[in-house]
Amino acid sequence: MYENITLIIGMAMAIFYLTTLYGRKSPFYSFASTLMLGITLAYLGVYTIKAIYTDSFLQILGGNYVQIIPFILGLLMLTSASKKYRYLAKIPTCITTGALLALTTRSVVFTQLIGFVRSAILPLFTPGDWYHTLQNVSTVVFSATILIFFIYTTPRKGIVKGPAMIGEYALFIALGSFVANSFMSYLGRFTGIMKGYVTPNSNAITFITMGIVVLGLMIYLDKKNLLEKYAE
Amino acid sequence: MENIYKTLSNIKSRTIHAALLVILIVTIMYPVRLPIPITHWTREFYESIETVEPGDVVLVFNSFGPSLWNELGSGMSVTFWHLLQQNPKIILASMEPTAIPIVDYLLNEPAVKNKMDELNYVEGVDYTNIGLVYQEAGLVELIQDFHGATRDEYRGTWLDDVENGGDIDYVLDFSGGSMSYKLFAQHMYVNYRTPIATIQGAGTFPTAIVYVSAGQFVAALNGPIGSSEYEMLSAPNGWSLSDNLLLMGTYSAAHLLLIVLTILGNIGYYGMKRMENNRSEL
Numbered sequence: 373m374y375e376n377i378t379l380i381i382g383m384a385m386a387i388f389y390l391t392t393l394y395g396r397k398s399p400f401y402s403f404a405s406t407l408m409l410g411i412t413l414a415y416l417g418v419y420t421i422k423a424i425y426t427d428s429f430l431q432i433l434g435g436n437y438v439q440i441i442p443f444i445l446g447l448l449m450l451t452s453a454s455k456k457y458r459y460l461a462k463i464p465t466c467i468t469t470g471a472l473l474a475l476t477t478r479s480v481v482f483t484q485l486i487g488f489v490r491s492a493i494l495p496l497f498t499p500g501d502w503y504h505t506l507q508n509v510s511t512v513v514f515s516a517t518i519l520i521f522f523i524y525t526t527p528r529k530g531i532v533k534g535p536a537m538i539g540e541y542a543l544f545i546a547l548g549s550f551v552a553n554s555f556m557s558y559l560g561r562f563t564g565i566m567k568g569y570v571t572p573n574s575n576a577i578t579f580i581t582m583g584i585v586v587l588g589l590m591i592y593l594d595k596k597n598l599l600e601k602y603a604e
Numbered sequence: 605m606e607n608i609y610k611t612l613s614n615i616k617s618r619t620i621h622a623a624l625l626v627i628l629i630v631t632i633m634y635p636v637r638l639p640i641p642i643t644h645w646t647r648e649f650y651e652s653i654e655t656v657e658p659g660d661v662v663l664v665f666n667s668f669g670p671s672l673w674n675e676l677g678s679g680m681s682v683t684f685w686h687l688l689q690q691n692p693k694i695i696l697a698s699m700e701p702t703a704i705p706i707v708d709y710l711l712n713e714p715a716v717k718n719k720m721d722e723l724n725y726v727e728g729v730d731y732t733n734i735g736l737v738y739q740e741a742g743l744v745e746l747i748q749d750f751h752g753a754t755r756d757e758y759r760g761t762w763l764d765d766v767e768n769g770g771d772i773d774y775v776l777d778f779s780g781g782s783m784s785y786k787l788f789a790q791h792m793y794v795n796y797r798t799p800i801a802t803i804q805g806a807g808t809f810p811t812a813i814v815y816v817s818a819g820q821f822v823a824a825l826n827g828p829i830g831s832s833e834y835e836m837l838s839a840p841n842g843w844s845l846s847d848n849l850l851l852m853g854t855y856s857a858a859h860l861l862l863i864v865l866t867i868l869g870n871i872g873y874y875g876m877k878r879m880e881n882n883r884s885e886l
Binding site (some may be wrong): 390393394395412415416419420427431468471472475476479480482483488489490491495511524536546549550554556557558559560561562563564565566567568570571573576580 | 736
């Protein structure tokens with residue numbers, strides 16, 4: 373029974389979100405997004421309160437008085453809700469940002485600078501293995517030409533022009549691939565959800581019926597010019 | 605002819621969305637089985653888990669929430685199922701509050717649960733779920749001082765010997781696009797050179813494989829497609845193929861639709877441009 377109710381609610385929410393495809397403001401979408409936002413915030417709020425209780429209150433009560441410092445910093449963050457005292461919220465923000473930057477900077481030089489540059493230094497020709505030869509040549513050539521493309525202090529002429537153009541087109545290919553991968557990622561999430569709602573066939577009948585009902589309501593509200601009014 | 609070009613170059617987004625929705629629903633309800641070639645990324649991932657030895661301490665770190673379970677859940681399940689066969693000691697942790705229930709989903713997945721029962725995995729003896737390790741600061745503290753980060757909660761258990769990241773033999777990071785994989789590269793790899801394998805969503809996989817090429821990670825798995833390939837690799841060992849494999853036909857159909865629409869749109873665009881040029885010449 374519980375599983376059926378959650379399935380129906382899930383189907384309804386999915387259909388409400390899909391009403392955005394109608395192309396107009398949708399009261400169903402507004403309802404679903406607001407509800408989801410509220411539930412997520414409530415969930416995060418509960419876990420945050422639990423984390424503050426276990427990692428702060430209980431620690432301080434247990435004698436770990438160092439935890440008073442982050443507790444006070446956390447309270448200072450709440451001043452961002454006040455117009456008069458919101459400047460105090462900058463203190464914990466600066467401390468946290470500075471600490472995390474320090475942690476990251478000491479290692480990012482090795483991982484994202486030296487490590488990546490080193491990985492681009494590859495043998496151009498691998499005898500008998502055309503695949504790795506092509507892979508290595510394209511890695512080296514495109515890494516170099518993309519870096520040349522990003523040199524803005526030199527005019528794009530002469531010896532710089534050709535490599536910069538190659539780098540530019542390499543960026544187009546890379547960004548296109550990135551967008552295609554992003555599409556695949558969203559497709560994966562969508563199909564995974566839909567799998568639960570359209571299989572087995574009994575679920576599909578329920579889902580499609582609910583979809584038709586909601587679509588009918590959208591068309592009716594659209595004809596009565598009530599979509600924008602109820603979407604707010 | 606002009607009307608055809610005009611229609612093709614101005615296909616309404618509503619039409620595209622409706623066509624995509626119909627194709628997705630039909631191919632989910634009536635799956636198309638297509639052959640799935642296994643890429644070297646997935647083989648490397650499989651082989652990296654095979655290097656885990658009995659008794660090794662493995663950190664299984666989850667960073668994604670329920671929204672990504674549909675995309676990465678099967679990959680998470682099959683890789684964890686495979687890891688269990690190596691009989692390591694497992695520390696489970698989550699980076700976000702929303703990631704915590706995903707670990708419960710994982711442990712209650714029927715195939716995972718059956719494997720754990722078969723291998724007599726006991727919580728507190730063979731594996732421990734330490735819960736929330738909040739963001740970068742929490743993860744760095746965990747890597748540098750395990751018992752400090754966990755407030756000495758696990759003293760007196762099998763985790764007594766785990767003082768820092770150097771005592772962890774393998775990291776299985778279910779990143780799904782969050783920054784945890786970068787944090788492991790920056791703090792775990794740099795300090796301890798621990799083997800790290802990461803599961804990414806399809807959108808962030810291109811950025812993660814750079815770390816594999818740089819030698820900082822041992823392997824990366826590419827979202828739902830990599831998960832399906834991994835299931836094919838694991839199937840001979842008994843993993844029952846999940847519905848995720850059947851969705852590969854759905855992905856192919858959706859991508860084919862996009863390719864067809866791209867071609868039609870370009871035909872319409874260049875057709876219109878040609879007609880305008882002809883008109884201006886006249």
